[in-house]
Amino acid sequence: MISNKCKYAIKALVYIANNEQDDRPVMTADIAREQQIPRKFLEIILRELRNNRILESKRGKDGGFRLLRPASEINLTEVMRIIDGPIAMLPCVSLNYYRKCDECEEESCEIKAVFEQVRDRTLEILNDQTIKSLTLQL
Template sequence: MLTRKGKYGLKALVHLSRLPGGQMAFVGDIAAANRIPKKFLDAILGELRNAGFVQSRKGKDGGYRLAKPATEIKIGHVVRVLDGPLAPISCASRSRYERCEDCDEETCHVRHMMLDVRQAIAEVLDNRSLAQMRDAANDDSALELQVRA
């Protein structure tokens, strides 16, 4: 499940991806525009900076911007950085696998279903860029306006 941290991090990245190339955004502006608590967003942006998704600069002309093009940022990578493994249970995780004490992994129907779930989630998130996510939201808004008209 995507946590608030993951959701807010993705919202902040989409916000930054909409800026003209090289332009910086203040954390307060990102927080206000996306209804994210500023202090929480500060911590999230720090993690995103450490992971190489954003760059920051202090001062009057400072703020945050994407560290690389939105087309190169995969949503699955962002989610893993902020929220950890994609698997709904630890015995289905690739990166943080833990064996369950209460079942036989070879015959456990729950584990086999959760492996499929994990794979389906990874298939979507690992093949979707930040640019695609941003543009899909824009396409959905345009479609909604057409339907209302």
């Protein structure tokens, strides 16, 4: 399961992508209202996306958030990794958050191969998805 936080992050980015035609940044309050996301929680998420160079922000009146890159260059996996961390089902199989299991030697691990397969099939799908491709589904 991905966290609510991660789901909110993706939906917020899609909303921003869908509403950036004019040059005014998109406000937290608008995203929160339209996507039914708790406002203060959303603030934290958007700031985290800004800290990770997915968004840029503008403070003060007429402030808000804008995508720092074209929506077609923001990958779904990138967002998921920022918010939730590893995508793989086992730490010892994660490409970006690898961690050895305490209790087992990987050479003799019975289940590693299966979860490597799952990881590869999953990434094949998710790597193909960008914020842009998600907006097109509307």
